[in-house]
Amino acid sequence: MLAAARDAFAERGFEGASIRGIATAAGVDPALVHHYFGTKDQLFLAAVQAPADPEELLPEVLAGGPEELGRNLLGMFLRVWDGPARAGGLALVRSAVGSEWTAKLLREFLVARVLRRVVGTLGYSPAERDARGALVGSQLIGLVMTRYVLKLEPIASASRESLVEAYAPTLQRYLTGDVVLPG
Template sequence: MLAAARAAFAERGYDGASIRAIAGAAGVDPALVHHYFGTKDALFLAAVQAPVDPDEFLPAVLSGPPEERGAAVVRTVLRVWDGPGRPAALALVRSAVNHERSAAMLREFVLVKIIRRVIGSLDMPREEREARGALVASQVAGLVLMRYVLRLEPLASAPAEEVVAAVAPTLQRYLTGEVTLPTRRD
């Protein structure tokens, strides 16, 4: 079931993949998928092997005022990566960099479970939300890469709050500030 779910989410995206189709590909009854995983959301989390469920920490990020959201995002990312979930998070990044399908899964995870919720609460057109979300993701991903993977100093050992102070203004601009938005060319 998880293999079928990974294939479906990677190929058709979160929105395009249905529990019915995943069950069909796995040769089981859709009721069995529901029995094991409950919702499509829970099946997706299990398929991605996410180290944490964003639903556990996103409410705290979103509870503050919009003008402090940049700092809240950085602080939360560092808390997850400085916590016990780091090995699993690192495994997820490694897998995404190594395999196209894992990259597609992680992209869907970042898009559906994080960006949509962090930006979803801001009142703006969908295309603007996607563009701002991708810019936020680019700074967050690079921070993680430098602090936890390449371990480039001083980012590797600096106290979390110093990193928040340095990077939060960037995220705040991407979230709510003045930005020339990149547009998709299909």
């Protein structure tokens, strides 16, 4: 079932894939998929082996309003990555870098589960939402690569507080500032 789910999410994306289609591909009843994995959201998290559920963390990130979004997103992101979820997150990034197929899953995860939900609260058109979301994603994945993979100093051993201060203006500009959208 998980293999069928990974294929479906990688091929059709989070929105396009259905529990019914995944069950058919796996040769089982949809009720069995629901029984083992719960909702489509939960099945997706299991399929990408996500070490944390952004959904649970989102209310706290959004609580400060649009002008605090960059700072709050960074604070949450670094707290998760500095915690026990890091090993799973790094495994996902490593796998995505080596495989087109896991890259698709990680992209779906970032887009459907993180960026759309964060940027989606700001009332942009879909095109602007996706462009701003991708800019935010590019700085966050760059921070992960620098701090946890390449371990480039002083970022590798910097305090979370100083990283939030350094990066918050960048994220805030990508989220709500004056920016030429890539296209």
